[in-house]
Amino acid sequence: MDFEDERTGEIADGLARIRRRLASACGAVGRDPAEVTLIAVTKTYPAEDVRRLARLGVRDVGENRDQEAAAKAAEVAATGADLVWHFVGQLQRNKARSVVRYADVVHSVDGVRLVRALDDAVGRYRDRPLDALVQVSLDGDPARGGALVGGDTPDRDLDRVLAAVAELDGLRLRGVMAVAPIDATPGTAFDRLAGVAARVRAAYPAATWLSAGMSGDLEEAVKCGSTHVRVGTALLGKRALLR
Numbered sequence: 001m002d003f004e005d006e007r008t009g010e011i012a013d014g015l016a017r018i019r020r021r022l023a024s025a026c027g028a029v030g031r032d033p034a035e036v037t038l039i040a041v042t043k044t045y046p047a048e049d050v051r052r053l054a055r056l057g058v059r060d061v062g063e064n065r066d067q068e069a070a071a072k073a074a075e076v077a078a079t080g081a082d083l084v085w086h087f088v089g090q091l092q093r094n095k096a097r098s099v100v101r102y103a104d105v106v107h108s109v110d111g112v113r114l115v116r117a118l119d120d121a122v123g124r125y126r127d128r129p130l131d132a133l134v135q136v137s138l139d140g141d142p143a144r145g146g147a148l149v150g151g152d153t154p155d156r157d158l159d160r161v162l163a164a165v166a167e168l169d170g171l172r173l174r175g176v177m178a179v180a181p182i183d184a185t186p187g188t189a190f191d192r193l194a195g196v197a198a199r200v201r202a203a204y205p206a207a208t209w210l211s212a213g214m215s216g217d218l219e220e221a222v223k224c225g226s227t228h229v230r231v232g233t234a235l236l237g238k239r240a241l242l243r
């Protein structure tokens with residue numbers, strides 16, 4: 001195929017590889033690839049790459065830092081590209097008023113006070129609710145992101161966070177998200193996540209999304225029922241800086 005520039009060709013190759021991996025991962029467990037949304041995680045990459053992705057048919061992009069995301073989303077929006085922006089990084093309450101202005105989905109909702117801050121910000125800046133995924137901690141480490149199953153930090157308690165999202169009009173509870181712990185096999189962690197997701201879905205039937213799987217573990221995630229994979233490096237190349 002002929003692309004307008006070399007970088008577009010590179011990204012097209014990455015995209016084709018990811019689509020093949022997704023198709024084969026789905027095929028292996030009898031799932032329809034159409035059930036799995038590919039989110040291109042564009043952190044550290046310029047707005048021009050987001051536009052290239054859009055021209056290649058990608059509709060969903062993910063970012064993990066508010067400042068970078070806000071600027072990039074504005075730059076891309078100015079070109080008229082219509083994308084779904086997913087905020088996937090740890091989120092502090094003081095960023096809520098910024099994030100709700102460009103994000104369509106926040107994957108990293110992990111505290112009751114954060115839920116309230118987002119709901120308040122939605123009331124001020126948006127005319128429709130924000131799609132929310134509650135991030136589940138799979139390693140139980142409160143220093144890392146994610147709501148905790150059990151434990152004694154009420155603000156971060158998974159059941160309380162879920163209830164807070166469900167109760168407030170500004171947020172629409174879509175499901176759960178997780179990042180596989182660094183030191184565990186992703187399959188085991190994602191099996192646990194699938195159990196949590198099933199319990200969440202039983203309590204909140206509209207919460208059908210499961211955001212799991214990145215460049216290195218998307219096959220395991222698809223096997224455990226992921227509906228949204230978040231892929232950066234395998235699509236765009238190795239990032240210059242680790243974040």
Ligand SMILES: *Cc1c(COP(=O)(O)O)cnc(C)c1O
Nearest residue numbers: 041064088214215230231232233
């Ligand atoms: C960076 C990031 C990704 C993408 O990771 P890759 O390994 O580059 O595919 C996915 N999810 C979150 C939360 C991230 O911060």
